[in-house]
Amino acid sequence: MAQSNKNIDGGCKVLLIEAGSELEAGIPPNVAVLVSAIITAGHEVKVFSTNDYQVSPITGDMIREQTLQVPPCNPDDMVYKPKLTDMVYDFLLLVEQYRPQIVGLSTTEATWLDGMKLLNALKTRNLNTVVIVGGTYPTLCPDEVIAEEAVDIICIGEGEESLVTLCDNMVSGKESLDIPNFWFKNGNDIIKNQLRPLINIDNVPLQNWSPWPVPPRASKIMAGQVSKTALVELTRGCPYKCSYCANQYLNDTFKGNYREKTIDKFIEEVEHLKKLYDIRFIYVGDETIMTTSNRRFKEFLEKYAPLSIPFWCQTVPEVIKYEKVRGLMEVGLRAINVGIESGNPEFRKNILNRPVSNEKVIEGIQAAVTAGTRVGANVIIGFPGETRSQIIETIELVREAKPTSTMIHLYQPYRGTPLRDECVKLGIIDADHICGDYRFDALGTGLLSADELKGIQRVFNLYVTLPKERWQEIRAAEQLTPEGDKHFAKLAREYQLKHWGQTSF
Numbered sequence: 001m002a003q004s005n006k007n008i009d010g011g012c013k014v015l016l017i018e019a020g021s022e023l024e025a026g027i028p029p030n031v032a033v034l035v036s037a038i039i040t041a042g043h044e045v046k047v048f049s050t051n052d053y054q055v056s057p058i059t060g061d062m063i064r065e066q067t068l069q070v071p072p073c074n075p076d077d078m079v080y081k082p083k084l085t086d087m088v089y090d091f092l093l094l095v096e097q098y099r100p101q102i103v104g105l106s107t108t109e110a111t112w113l114d115g116m117k118l119l120n121a122l123k124t125r126n127l128n129t130v131v132i133v134g135g136t137y138p139t140l141c142p143d144e145v146i147a148e149e150a151v152d153i154i155c156i157g158e159g160e161e162s163l164v165t166l167c168d169n170m171v172s173g174k175e176s177l178d179i180p181n182f183w184f185k186n187g188n189d190i191i192k193n194q195l196r197p198l199i200n201i202d203n204v205p206l207q208n209w210s211p212w213p214v215p216p217r218a219s220k221i222m223a224g225q226v227s228k229t230a231l232v233e234l235t236r237g238c239p240y241k242c243s244y245c246a247n248q249y250l251n252d253t254f255k256g257n258y259r260e261k262t263i264d265k266f267i268e269e270v271e272h273l274k275k276l277y278d279i280r281f282i283y284v285g286d287e288t289i290m291t292t293s294n295r296r297f298k299e300f301l302e303k304y305a306p307l308s309i310p311f312w313c314q315t316v317p318e319v320i321k322y323e324k325v326r327g328l329m330e331v332g333l334r335a336i337n338v339g340i341e342s343g344n345p346e347f348r349k350n351i352l353n354r355p356v357s358n359e360k361v362i363e364g365i366q367a368a369v370t371a372g373t374r375v376g377a378n379v380i381i382g383f384p385g386e387t388r389s390q391i392i393e394t395i396e397l398v399r400e401a402k403p404t405s406t407m408i409h410l411y412q413p414y415r416g417t418p419l420r421d422e423c424v425k426l427g428i429i430d431a432d433h434i435c436g437d438y439r440f441d442a443l444g445t446g447l448l449s450a451d452e453l454k455g456i457q458r459v460f461n462l463y464v465t466l467p468k469e470r471w472q473e474i475r476a477a478e479q480l481t482p483e484g485d486k487h488f489a490k491l492a493r494e495y496q497l498k499h500w501g502q503t504s505f
Protein backbone atom coordinates (compact mmCIF):
# COMPACT_ATOMS: atom_id res chain seq x y z
CA MET A 1 0.00 0.00 0.00
CA ALA A 2 1.30 3.48 -0.79
CA GLN A 3 2.50 5.51 2.21
CA SER A 4 2.35 9.26 2.86
CA ASN A 5 5.31 11.20 1.50
CA LYS A 6 6.20 12.69 4.89
CA ASN A 7 7.60 10.42 7.55
CA ILE A 8 5.83 10.00 10.90
CA ASP A 9 7.96 12.67 12.55
CA GLY A 10 7.20 15.13 9.77
CA GLY A 11 10.60 14.70 8.11
CA CYS A 12 11.19 14.52 4.40
CA LYS A 13 11.36 11.11 2.68
CA VAL A 14 14.32 10.66 0.38
CA LEU A 15 15.20 7.79 -1.93
CA LEU A 16 18.84 7.78 -2.97
CA ILE A 17 19.91 5.74 -6.00
CA GLU A 18 23.36 4.29 -5.72
CA ALA A 19 24.33 3.73 -9.35
CA GLY A 20 26.87 1.01 -9.89
CA SER A 21 27.38 -1.38 -12.75
CA GLU A 22 29.54 -3.89 -11.11
CA LEU A 23 28.01 -5.82 -8.24
CA GLU A 24 30.53 -3.77 -6.29
CA ALA A 25 30.00 -5.06 -2.82
CA GLY A 26 31.62 -2.31 -0.75
CA ILE A 27 29.31 0.40 0.51
CA PRO A 28 29.99 3.72 -1.29
CA PRO A 29 31.19 6.21 1.31
CA ASN A 30 29.81 9.18 -0.62
CA VAL A 31 26.24 7.89 -0.40
CA ALA A 32 26.77 6.70 3.19
CA VAL A 33 27.74 10.22 4.33
CA LEU A 34 24.69 11.68 2.58
CA VAL A 35 22.50 9.11 4.35
CA SER A 36 24.06 10.18 7.64
CA ALA A 37 23.48 13.89 6.98
CA ILE A 38 19.83 13.30 6.03
CA ILE A 39 19.06 11.12 9.06
CA THR A 40 20.91 13.40 11.52
CA ALA A 41 18.77 16.30 10.29
CA GLY A 42 15.58 14.37 11.17
CA HIS A 43 14.63 13.16 7.70
CA GLU A 44 14.23 9.63 6.38
CA VAL A 45 16.07 7.82 3.62
CA LYS A 46 16.12 4.56 1.68
CA VAL A 47 18.68 3.46 -0.90
CA PHE A 48 17.99 1.72 -4.20
CA SER A 49 21.13 0.17 -5.61
CA THR A 50 21.63 -0.66 -9.28
CA ASN A 51 24.63 -2.56 -7.92
CA ASP A 52 22.18 -5.25 -6.83
CA TYR A 53 21.55 -6.17 -10.47
CA GLN A 54 23.87 -7.40 -13.12
CA VAL A 55 23.29 -4.52 -15.49
CA SER A 56 25.84 -5.55 -18.11
CA PRO A 57 26.44 -9.04 -19.55
CA ILE A 58 29.88 -9.11 -18.00
CA THR A 59 30.93 -7.73 -14.61
CA GLY A 60 34.27 -6.22 -13.72
CA ASP A 61 35.05 -9.19 -11.47
CA MET A 62 34.28 -11.69 -14.26
CA ILE A 63 36.50 -9.92 -16.75
CA ARG A 64 39.34 -9.69 -14.23
CA GLU A 65 39.13 -13.44 -13.73
CA GLN A 66 38.88 -14.21 -17.46
CA THR A 67 41.87 -11.99 -18.22
CA LEU A 68 44.07 -13.56 -15.54
CA GLN A 69 44.22 -10.52 -13.27
CA VAL A 70 42.67 -12.27 -10.24
CA PRO A 71 42.36 -15.93 -9.17
CA PRO A 72 39.36 -17.98 -10.32
CA CYS A 73 36.48 -17.39 -7.96
CA ASN A 74 33.85 -19.91 -6.98
CA PRO A 75 30.48 -18.11 -7.29
CA ASP A 76 29.34 -19.95 -4.15
CA ASP A 77 31.98 -18.02 -2.17
CA MET A 78 30.40 -14.72 -3.12
CA VAL A 79 28.17 -13.54 -0.31
CA TYR A 80 26.68 -10.81 -2.45
CA LYS A 81 24.54 -12.18 -5.27
CA PRO A 82 22.68 -10.33 -8.00
CA LYS A 83 18.90 -10.01 -7.90
CA LEU A 84 17.26 -11.72 -10.86
CA THR A 85 14.17 -9.52 -10.97
CA ASP A 86 13.70 -6.54 -13.31
CA MET A 87 15.58 -3.51 -12.02
CA VAL A 88 13.28 -0.81 -13.41
CA TYR A 89 10.17 -2.64 -12.22
CA ASP A 90 11.61 -3.04 -8.70
CA PHE A 91 12.58 0.62 -8.59
CA LEU A 92 9.15 1.89 -9.62
CA LEU A 93 7.50 -0.43 -7.14
CA LEU A 94 9.67 0.94 -4.35
CA VAL A 95 8.91 4.54 -5.34
CA GLU A 96 5.18 3.83 -5.46
CA GLN A 97 5.21 2.16 -2.05
CA TYR A 98 7.62 4.48 -0.25
CA ARG A 99 6.45 7.73 -1.92
CA PRO A 100 9.64 9.78 -1.46
CA GLN A 101 9.49 13.55 -1.90
CA ILE A 102 13.02 13.52 -3.27
CA VAL A 103 14.70 10.95 -5.50
CA GLY A 104 18.46 11.55 -5.64
CA LEU A 105 20.77 9.76 -8.04
CA SER A 106 24.47 9.51 -7.20
CA THR A 107 26.50 8.79 -10.30
CA THR A 108 29.84 8.68 -12.04
CA GLU A 109 30.07 8.80 -15.83
CA ALA A 110 30.23 5.02 -16.14
CA THR A 111 27.00 4.53 -14.21
CA TRP A 112 25.03 7.46 -15.64
CA LEU A 113 23.15 5.56 -18.36
CA ASP A 114 21.89 2.95 -15.89
CA GLY A 115 20.83 5.67 -13.49
CA MET A 116 19.03 7.47 -16.30
CA LYS A 117 17.02 4.34 -17.13
CA LEU A 118 15.45 4.64 -13.68
CA LEU A 119 14.90 8.40 -13.83
CA ASN A 120 13.32 8.19 -17.29
CA ALA A 121 10.99 5.44 -16.11
CA LEU A 122 10.08 7.53 -13.07
CA LYS A 123 9.27 10.52 -15.29
CA THR A 124 6.55 8.51 -17.06
CA ARG A 125 4.73 7.98 -13.74
CA ASN A 126 4.04 11.62 -12.76
CA LEU A 127 4.52 10.90 -9.06
CA ASN A 128 5.26 14.47 -7.99
CA THR A 129 8.77 13.63 -6.91
CA VAL A 130 11.67 16.05 -7.10
CA VAL A 131 14.58 14.45 -8.96
CA ILE A 132 18.13 15.52 -8.15
CA VAL A 133 21.40 14.16 -9.54
CA GLY A 134 24.75 14.44 -7.74
CA GLY A 135 28.19 12.84 -7.86
CA THR A 136 31.21 13.24 -10.07
CA TYR A 137 29.30 13.12 -13.36
CA PRO A 138 27.03 16.17 -12.90
CA THR A 139 29.95 17.93 -11.21
CA LEU A 140 32.04 17.45 -14.35
CA CYS A 141 29.38 18.03 -17.02
CA PRO A 142 26.46 19.90 -15.46
CA ASP A 143 24.99 21.25 -18.71
CA GLU A 144 24.29 17.82 -20.17
CA VAL A 145 22.78 16.48 -16.95
CA ILE A 146 20.46 19.39 -16.22
CA ALA A 147 19.30 19.25 -19.86
CA GLU A 148 17.72 15.84 -19.23
CA GLU A 149 13.95 16.07 -19.04
CA ALA A 150 13.79 13.68 -16.11
CA VAL A 151 16.10 15.86 -13.95
CA ASP A 152 14.91 18.83 -11.87
CA ILE A 153 18.03 19.75 -9.88
CA ILE A 154 21.73 18.92 -10.03
CA CYS A 155 24.39 19.14 -7.34
CA ILE A 156 27.83 20.38 -8.32
CA GLY A 157 30.44 19.24 -5.81
CA GLU A 158 29.74 18.33 -2.22
CA GLY A 159 26.19 17.53 -1.23
CA GLU A 160 26.09 16.96 2.53
CA GLU A 161 24.85 20.44 3.48
CA SER A 162 22.83 21.41 0.41
CA LEU A 163 20.81 18.20 0.32
CA VAL A 164 19.77 18.70 3.95
CA THR A 165 18.68 22.28 3.16
CA LEU A 166 16.56 20.93 0.30
CA CYS A 167 14.94 18.38 2.65
CA ASP A 168 14.28 21.10 5.25
CA ASN A 169 12.68 23.30 2.60
CA MET A 170 10.49 20.46 1.34
CA VAL A 171 9.17 19.93 4.85
CA SER A 172 8.60 23.61 5.65
CA GLY A 173 7.11 24.29 2.23
CA LYS A 174 9.72 26.98 1.50
CA GLU A 175 10.09 27.19 -2.27
CA SER A 176 13.66 28.43 -2.40
CA LEU A 177 15.75 28.08 -5.54
CA ASP A 178 18.70 29.57 -3.71
CA ILE A 179 20.75 26.65 -2.41
CA PRO A 180 24.52 26.80 -2.99
CA ASN A 181 25.99 24.05 -5.23
CA PHE A 182 22.55 23.37 -6.76
CA TRP A 183 21.26 24.23 -10.22
CA PHE A 184 17.47 24.31 -10.44
CA LYS A 185 15.25 24.07 -13.48
CA ASN A 186 12.74 26.91 -13.36
CA GLY A 187 10.43 26.80 -16.37
CA ASN A 188 12.73 27.34 -19.32
CA ASP A 189 15.43 28.90 -17.13
CA ILE A 190 18.17 27.30 -15.13
CA ILE A 191 19.04 28.89 -11.80
CA LYS A 192 22.77 28.35 -11.27
CA ASN A 193 23.67 29.02 -7.64
CA GLN A 194 27.19 29.75 -6.52
CA LEU A 195 29.47 27.10 -5.01
CA ARG A 196 29.59 26.85 -1.24
CA PRO A 197 32.95 26.80 0.54
CA LEU A 198 34.34 23.29 0.79
CA ILE A 199 33.30 21.37 3.85
CA ASN A 200 35.76 21.01 6.72
CA ILE A 201 36.57 17.36 6.14
CA ASP A 202 36.55 16.72 9.89
CA ASN A 203 32.90 17.74 9.94
CA VAL A 204 31.80 15.19 7.33
CA PRO A 205 29.16 13.05 9.05
CA LEU A 206 30.22 9.53 10.01
CA GLN A 207 28.98 7.00 7.44
CA ASN A 208 25.55 5.55 8.12
CA TRP A 209 24.95 2.11 6.57
CA SER A 210 21.45 1.54 7.91
CA PRO A 211 19.74 1.42 4.47
CA TRP A 212 21.98 -1.39 3.19
CA PRO A 213 21.80 -5.09 4.08
CA VAL A 214 25.07 -5.70 5.96
CA PRO A 215 26.28 -8.33 5.34
CA PRO A 216 26.13 -9.18 2.42
CA ARG A 217 26.67 -5.71 1.01
CA ALA A 218 29.91 -4.89 2.79
CA SER A 219 31.52 -8.27 2.08
CA LYS A 220 34.17 -7.51 -0.50
CA ILE A 221 37.18 -9.40 -1.84
CA MET A 222 40.17 -7.58 -0.41
CA ALA A 223 43.77 -8.82 -0.53
CA GLY A 224 42.51 -12.19 -1.80
CA GLN A 225 39.88 -12.79 0.88
CA VAL A 226 36.22 -11.99 1.33
CA SER A 227 36.02 -9.61 4.31
CA LYS A 228 33.46 -7.24 5.73
CA THR A 229 35.09 -4.09 4.41
CA ALA A 230 34.65 -0.35 4.91
CA LEU A 231 35.98 2.30 2.55
CA VAL A 232 36.93 5.18 4.82
CA GLU A 233 38.14 8.58 3.62
CA LEU A 234 41.48 9.67 5.05
CA THR A 235 41.77 12.50 2.54
CA ARG A 236 39.37 14.07 0.06
CA GLY A 237 40.65 14.94 -3.41
CA CYS A 238 44.17 14.26 -4.66
CA PRO A 239 47.20 16.55 -5.11
CA TYR A 240 48.28 15.04 -8.46
CA LYS A 241 47.27 16.33 -11.88
CA CYS A 242 47.30 13.22 -14.08
CA SER A 243 45.76 14.01 -17.46
CA TYR A 244 43.51 10.90 -17.45
CA CYS A 245 41.90 11.73 -14.10
CA ALA A 246 39.22 14.21 -13.11
CA ASN A 247 41.25 15.55 -10.22
CA GLN A 248 42.89 18.37 -12.14
CA TYR A 249 39.45 19.73 -13.03
CA LEU A 250 38.19 19.24 -9.48
CA ASN A 251 41.26 20.98 -8.03
CA ASP A 252 40.85 23.93 -10.42
CA THR A 253 37.11 24.24 -9.75
CA PHE A 254 37.20 23.78 -5.99
CA LYS A 255 40.20 25.63 -4.57
CA GLY A 256 41.72 23.66 -1.69
CA ASN A 257 39.93 20.48 -2.84
CA TYR A 258 42.70 18.23 -1.51
CA ARG A 259 42.11 17.97 2.24
CA GLU A 260 43.59 15.71 4.87
CA LYS A 261 41.32 14.42 7.61
CA THR A 262 42.80 14.50 11.10
CA ILE A 263 43.95 11.06 12.19
CA ASP A 264 41.66 11.29 15.24
CA LYS A 265 38.61 11.79 13.01
CA PHE A 266 39.63 8.90 10.76
CA ILE A 267 40.07 6.61 13.78
CA GLU A 268 36.70 7.76 15.15
CA GLU A 269 35.02 6.74 11.88
CA VAL A 270 36.73 3.33 11.82
CA GLU A 271 35.77 2.69 15.46
CA HIS A 272 32.19 3.77 14.75
CA LEU A 273 31.93 1.31 11.82
CA LYS A 274 33.60 -1.43 13.84
CA LYS A 275 31.17 -0.95 16.70
CA LEU A 276 28.05 -0.85 14.56
CA TYR A 277 28.92 -3.33 11.83
CA ASP A 278 31.86 -5.32 13.11
CA ILE A 279 33.95 -4.51 10.04
CA ARG A 280 37.03 -6.67 9.49
CA PHE A 281 38.93 -4.84 6.74
CA ILE A 282 39.58 -1.20 5.83
CA TYR A 283 40.01 0.22 2.35
CA VAL A 284 41.86 3.44 3.10
CA GLY A 285 40.43 6.14 0.85
CA ASP A 286 43.60 8.11 0.26
CA GLU A 287 45.67 8.45 -2.88
CA THR A 288 48.75 9.71 -1.08
CA ILE A 289 49.29 7.90 2.18
CA MET A 290 53.06 8.02 1.65
CA THR A 291 53.28 11.72 0.86
CA THR A 292 51.64 13.08 3.97
CA SER A 293 54.00 14.76 6.50
CA ASN A 294 56.22 12.46 8.55
CA ARG A 295 54.48 13.71 11.68
CA ARG A 296 51.02 12.75 10.37
CA PHE A 297 52.27 9.43 9.02
CA LYS A 298 53.73 8.56 12.44
CA GLU A 299 50.52 9.63 14.14
CA PHE A 300 48.59 7.33 11.78
CA LEU A 301 50.78 4.36 12.76
CA GLU A 302 50.50 5.06 16.49
CA LYS A 303 46.76 5.60 16.53
CA TYR A 304 45.83 2.88 14.04
CA ALA A 305 47.85 0.12 15.74
CA PRO A 306 45.43 -0.57 18.64
CA LEU A 307 42.54 -1.14 16.21
CA SER A 308 44.14 -4.32 14.82
CA ILE A 309 42.10 -4.17 11.62
CA PRO A 310 43.88 -5.21 8.42
CA PHE A 311 43.82 -2.64 5.65
CA TRP A 312 44.54 -1.88 2.00
CA CYS A 313 45.78 1.39 0.59
CA GLN A 314 47.23 2.89 -2.57
CA THR A 315 49.96 5.27 -3.57
CA VAL A 316 52.29 6.21 -6.42
CA PRO A 317 55.51 4.17 -6.75
CA GLU A 318 57.98 7.07 -6.62
CA VAL A 319 57.17 7.90 -3.01
CA ILE A 320 57.34 4.38 -1.58
CA LYS A 321 59.93 3.90 1.15
CA TYR A 322 60.83 0.50 2.57
CA GLU A 323 60.63 1.74 6.20
CA LYS A 324 57.24 3.31 5.67
CA VAL A 325 55.85 0.09 4.18
CA ARG A 326 57.28 -1.87 7.14
CA GLY A 327 55.64 0.62 9.49
CA LEU A 328 52.28 0.19 7.76
CA MET A 329 52.65 -3.60 7.77
CA GLU A 330 53.21 -3.60 11.52
CA VAL A 331 49.83 -1.96 12.04
CA GLY A 332 47.85 -4.09 9.56
CA LEU A 333 48.75 -3.33 5.93
CA ARG A 334 47.85 -6.42 3.85
CA ALA A 335 48.29 -5.05 0.33
CA ILE A 336 49.20 -1.85 -1.43
CA ASN A 337 48.21 -0.73 -4.93
CA VAL A 338 50.44 1.44 -7.05
CA GLY A 339 49.80 3.19 -10.33
CA ILE A 340 52.37 2.51 -13.05
CA GLU A 341 49.96 3.44 -15.86
CA SER A 342 52.42 3.39 -18.79
CA GLY A 343 55.96 2.09 -19.38
CA ASN A 344 57.25 4.89 -21.58
CA PRO A 345 58.73 7.67 -19.40
CA GLU A 346 58.36 10.43 -22.02
CA PHE A 347 54.73 9.49 -22.65
CA ARG A 348 54.13 9.40 -18.91
CA LYS A 349 55.68 12.82 -18.44
CA ASN A 350 54.46 14.69 -21.53
CA ILE A 351 51.05 13.16 -22.11
CA LEU A 352 49.96 11.69 -18.78
CA ASN A 353 51.50 14.41 -16.60
CA ARG A 354 53.18 11.78 -14.44
CA PRO A 355 56.83 12.87 -14.48
CA VAL A 356 58.63 9.92 -12.93
CA SER A 357 61.50 7.79 -14.23
CA ASN A 358 61.26 4.03 -14.84
CA GLU A 359 64.05 3.56 -12.27
CA LYS A 360 61.95 5.25 -9.59
CA VAL A 361 58.93 3.09 -10.49
CA ILE A 362 61.00 -0.09 -10.18
CA GLU A 363 62.71 1.09 -6.98
CA GLY A 364 59.40 1.94 -5.31
CA ILE A 365 57.69 -1.32 -6.20
CA GLN A 366 60.73 -3.33 -5.20
CA ALA A 367 60.91 -1.51 -1.84
CA ALA A 368 57.34 -2.59 -1.09
CA VAL A 369 57.84 -6.16 -2.34
CA THR A 370 61.05 -6.49 -0.28
CA ALA A 371 59.21 -5.21 2.77
CA GLY A 372 57.01 -8.29 2.34
CA THR A 373 53.60 -6.94 1.41
CA ARG A 374 51.46 -7.79 -1.60
CA VAL A 375 51.88 -5.13 -4.27
CA GLY A 376 49.23 -4.70 -6.92
CA ALA A 377 50.24 -2.60 -9.91
CA ASN A 378 47.73 -0.75 -12.07
CA VAL A 379 48.43 -0.15 -15.72
CA ILE A 380 46.28 1.51 -18.35
CA ILE A 381 46.35 0.53 -22.01
CA GLY A 382 44.63 2.25 -24.93
CA PHE A 383 45.65 5.88 -24.45
CA PRO A 384 45.00 8.08 -27.52
CA GLY A 385 47.76 7.60 -30.07
CA GLU A 386 49.26 4.70 -28.12
CA THR A 387 51.13 2.16 -30.23
CA ARG A 388 51.67 -1.54 -29.76
CA SER A 389 55.34 -0.96 -28.98
CA GLN A 390 54.43 1.49 -26.21
CA ILE A 391 52.23 -1.18 -24.62
CA ILE A 392 55.14 -3.62 -24.91
CA GLU A 393 57.23 -1.05 -22.99
CA THR A 394 54.60 -1.13 -20.25
CA ILE A 395 54.86 -4.92 -20.17
CA GLU A 396 58.66 -4.67 -20.00
CA LEU A 397 58.46 -2.25 -17.08
CA VAL A 398 56.12 -4.55 -15.15
CA ARG A 399 58.45 -7.49 -15.88
CA GLU A 400 61.31 -5.55 -14.31
CA ALA A 401 59.41 -4.08 -11.38
CA LYS A 402 57.87 -7.46 -10.45
CA PRO A 403 54.78 -6.45 -8.46
CA THR A 404 52.77 -9.31 -6.93
CA SER A 405 49.90 -8.79 -9.37
CA THR A 406 48.91 -6.44 -12.18
CA MET A 407 45.51 -4.99 -13.08
CA ILE A 408 45.10 -3.96 -16.71
CA HIS A 409 42.65 -1.13 -17.24
CA LEU A 410 41.33 0.03 -20.59
CA TYR A 411 41.68 3.78 -20.94
CA GLN A 412 38.42 5.75 -20.75
CA PRO A 413 38.39 9.46 -21.64
CA TYR A 414 36.17 10.64 -18.79
CA ARG A 415 34.67 14.15 -18.82
CA GLY A 416 36.73 16.91 -17.33
CA THR A 417 40.02 15.18 -18.10
CA PRO A 418 42.54 16.93 -20.39
CA LEU A 419 43.18 13.74 -22.36
CA ARG A 420 39.54 13.52 -23.41
CA ASP A 421 39.99 16.54 -25.73
CA GLU A 422 42.81 14.69 -27.47
CA CYS A 423 40.50 11.71 -28.09
CA VAL A 424 37.87 13.95 -29.65
CA LYS A 425 40.53 15.65 -31.82
CA LEU A 426 41.80 12.27 -33.03
CA GLY A 427 38.25 11.17 -33.84
CA ILE A 428 38.40 8.29 -31.32
CA ILE A 429 35.18 9.49 -29.68
CA ASP A 430 32.44 12.01 -30.48
CA ALA A 431 32.29 15.08 -28.25
CA ASP A 432 29.17 13.73 -26.50
CA HIS A 433 30.51 10.21 -25.92
CA ILE A 434 29.64 8.74 -22.51
CA CYS A 435 32.43 6.56 -21.13
CA GLY A 436 32.01 3.15 -19.63
CA ASP A 437 33.83 0.90 -17.19
CA TYR A 438 37.60 0.82 -17.49
CA ARG A 439 37.72 -2.87 -16.72
CA PHE A 440 35.90 -3.99 -19.86
CA ASP A 441 34.90 -1.13 -22.19
CA ALA A 442 37.62 -0.72 -24.82
CA LEU A 443 37.97 2.15 -27.28
CA GLY A 444 40.60 2.26 -30.00
CA THR A 445 43.75 4.37 -29.72
CA GLY A 446 43.58 5.61 -33.30
CA LEU A 447 46.34 3.12 -34.11
CA LEU A 448 45.05 0.01 -32.31
CA SER A 449 41.44 -1.17 -32.44
CA ALA A 450 39.22 -1.90 -29.43
CA ASP A 451 39.51 -5.64 -30.15
CA GLU A 452 43.28 -5.46 -30.34
CA LEU A 453 43.30 -3.82 -26.90
CA LYS A 454 40.98 -6.48 -25.45
CA GLY A 455 43.29 -9.14 -26.88
CA ILE A 456 46.33 -7.54 -25.27
CA GLN A 457 44.47 -7.11 -21.99
CA ARG A 458 43.78 -10.84 -21.71
CA VAL A 459 47.38 -11.91 -22.38
CA PHE A 460 49.12 -9.02 -20.60
CA ASN A 461 49.99 -11.06 -17.51
CA LEU A 462 51.22 -13.92 -19.73
CA TYR A 463 53.67 -11.53 -21.41
CA VAL A 464 54.71 -10.35 -17.95
CA THR A 465 55.40 -13.77 -16.48
CA LEU A 466 56.39 -16.18 -19.27
CA PRO A 467 59.87 -16.25 -20.87
CA LYS A 468 60.24 -14.25 -24.08
CA GLU A 469 60.74 -17.44 -26.12
CA ARG A 470 57.02 -17.97 -25.64
CA TRP A 471 55.91 -14.51 -26.75
CA GLN A 472 55.03 -15.75 -30.25
CA GLU A 473 52.68 -18.32 -28.77
CA ILE A 474 51.15 -15.57 -26.62
CA ARG A 475 50.72 -13.31 -29.64
CA ALA A 476 48.53 -15.99 -31.26
CA ALA A 477 46.37 -15.99 -28.10
CA GLU A 478 45.70 -12.28 -28.50
CA GLN A 479 43.41 -12.85 -31.48
CA LEU A 480 39.72 -12.68 -30.57
CA THR A 481 38.87 -15.53 -32.98
CA PRO A 482 37.95 -19.19 -32.28
CA GLU A 483 41.56 -20.12 -33.09
CA GLY A 484 42.97 -17.37 -30.83
CA ASP A 485 40.53 -18.38 -28.05
CA LYS A 486 41.87 -21.95 -28.22
CA HIS A 487 45.46 -20.74 -27.84
CA PHE A 488 44.40 -18.46 -25.01
CA ALA A 489 42.49 -21.16 -23.11
CA LYS A 490 45.56 -23.41 -23.17
CA LEU A 491 47.87 -20.70 -21.84
CA ALA A 492 45.29 -19.42 -19.36
CA ARG A 493 44.89 -22.93 -17.90
CA GLU A 494 48.65 -23.22 -17.46
CA TYR A 495 48.85 -19.76 -15.87
CA GLN A 496 46.00 -20.29 -13.43
CA LEU A 497 47.25 -23.71 -12.30
CA LYS A 498 50.77 -22.39 -11.78
CA HIS A 499 49.73 -19.28 -9.86
CA TRP A 500 46.58 -20.36 -8.06
CA GLY A 501 46.44 -24.15 -8.25
CA GLN A 502 42.98 -24.15 -9.89
CA THR A 503 41.59 -23.29 -13.28
CA SER A 504 38.37 -21.99 -14.78
CA PHE A 505 39.38 -22.71 -18.42
Ligand code: B12
Pocket: 019, 020, 021, 024, 026, 028, 029, 030, 031, 033, 034, 060, 103, 104, 105, 106, 107, 108, 109, 110, 111, 132, 133, 134, 135, 136, 137, 139, 140, 155, 157, 158, 159, 160, 163, 231, 236, 237, 238, 244, 245, 246, 247, 285, 414, 415, 416, 436, 437, 438, 439
Ligand atom coordinates in the same frame (compact mmCIF):
# COMPACT_ATOMS: atom_id res chain seq x y z
C1 B12 B 1 37.10 6.02 -3.88
C2 B12 B 1 36.73 6.02 -5.34
C3 B12 B 1 36.05 4.92 -5.84
C4 B12 B 1 35.55 3.80 -4.95
C5 B12 B 1 34.23 4.22 -4.26
C6 B12 B 1 33.30 4.98 -5.19
C7 B12 B 1 32.12 5.63 -4.50
N1 B12 B 1 30.98 5.49 -5.13
O1 B12 B 1 32.21 6.21 -3.47
C8 B12 B 1 35.40 2.62 -5.95
C9 B12 B 1 36.66 1.83 -5.97
C10 B12 B 1 34.22 1.69 -5.71
C11 B12 B 1 35.27 3.40 -7.26
C12 B12 B 1 34.73 2.83 -8.38
C13 B12 B 1 34.61 3.54 -9.57
N2 B12 B 1 35.15 4.73 -9.86
CO1 B12 B 1 36.02 5.86 -8.58
N3 B12 B 1 36.86 7.07 -7.47
C14 B12 B 1 37.09 7.10 -6.20
C15 B12 B 1 37.86 8.38 -5.80
C16 B12 B 1 39.33 8.03 -5.61
C17 B12 B 1 37.32 9.07 -4.55
C18 B12 B 1 35.80 9.22 -4.56
C19 B12 B 1 35.33 9.72 -3.25
O2 B12 B 1 35.10 8.96 -2.34
N4 B12 B 1 35.23 11.05 -3.12
C20 B12 B 1 34.74 11.67 -1.93
C21 B12 B 1 33.22 11.71 -2.03
C22 B12 B 1 32.61 12.16 -0.74
O3 B12 B 1 32.94 12.63 -3.07
P1 B12 B 1 31.87 12.33 -4.22
O4 B12 B 1 31.90 10.93 -4.60
O5 B12 B 1 32.04 13.33 -5.28
O6 B12 B 1 30.48 12.61 -3.47
C23 B12 B 1 30.09 13.92 -3.04
C24 B12 B 1 29.39 14.75 -4.12
O7 B12 B 1 29.66 14.33 -5.45
C25 B12 B 1 27.96 14.73 -3.78
N5 B12 B 1 27.10 13.65 -4.25
C26 B12 B 1 27.40 12.40 -4.63
N6 B12 B 1 26.29 11.73 -4.92
C27 B12 B 1 25.26 12.55 -4.73
C28 B12 B 1 23.88 12.36 -4.87
C29 B12 B 1 23.04 13.42 -4.60
C30 B12 B 1 21.57 13.23 -4.74
C31 B12 B 1 23.55 14.67 -4.17
C32 B12 B 1 22.65 15.80 -3.89
C33 B12 B 1 24.92 14.85 -4.02
C34 B12 B 1 25.75 13.79 -4.29
O8 B12 B 1 27.97 14.64 -2.36
C35 B12 B 1 29.02 13.74 -1.98
C36 B12 B 1 29.49 14.15 -0.62
O9 B12 B 1 29.98 15.47 -0.63
C37 B12 B 1 37.61 9.28 -7.04
C38 B12 B 1 38.73 10.26 -7.36
C39 B12 B 1 38.66 11.46 -6.43
N7 B12 B 1 39.76 11.78 -5.82
O10 B12 B 1 37.59 12.05 -6.26
C40 B12 B 1 37.37 8.27 -8.16
C41 B12 B 1 36.37 8.60 -9.27
C42 B12 B 1 35.13 9.19 -8.66
N8 B12 B 1 36.05 7.28 -9.82
C43 B12 B 1 35.88 7.28 -11.07
C44 B12 B 1 35.50 6.13 -11.81
C45 B12 B 1 35.57 6.27 -13.31
C46 B12 B 1 35.09 4.96 -11.19
C47 B12 B 1 34.57 3.71 -11.90
C48 B12 B 1 33.61 3.97 -13.03
C49 B12 B 1 35.77 2.87 -12.35
C50 B12 B 1 35.42 1.70 -13.18
N9 B12 B 1 35.14 0.60 -12.58
O11 B12 B 1 35.41 1.79 -14.39
C51 B12 B 1 33.86 2.96 -10.73
C52 B12 B 1 32.39 3.38 -10.66
C53 B12 B 1 31.77 3.09 -9.32
C54 B12 B 1 30.40 3.67 -9.17
N10 B12 B 1 29.56 2.91 -8.50
O12 B12 B 1 30.06 4.74 -9.64
C55 B12 B 1 36.12 8.63 -11.69
C56 B12 B 1 34.82 9.27 -12.13
C57 B12 B 1 35.02 9.98 -13.46
C58 B12 B 1 33.75 10.52 -13.98
N11 B12 B 1 33.90 11.45 -14.91
O13 B12 B 1 32.65 10.16 -13.64
C59 B12 B 1 36.90 9.36 -10.55
C60 B12 B 1 36.65 10.88 -10.46
C61 B12 B 1 38.40 9.09 -10.80
C62 B12 B 1 38.84 9.49 -12.19
N12 B12 B 1 39.26 8.56 -12.97
O14 B12 B 1 38.81 10.61 -12.59
N13 B12 B 1 35.77 4.64 -7.15
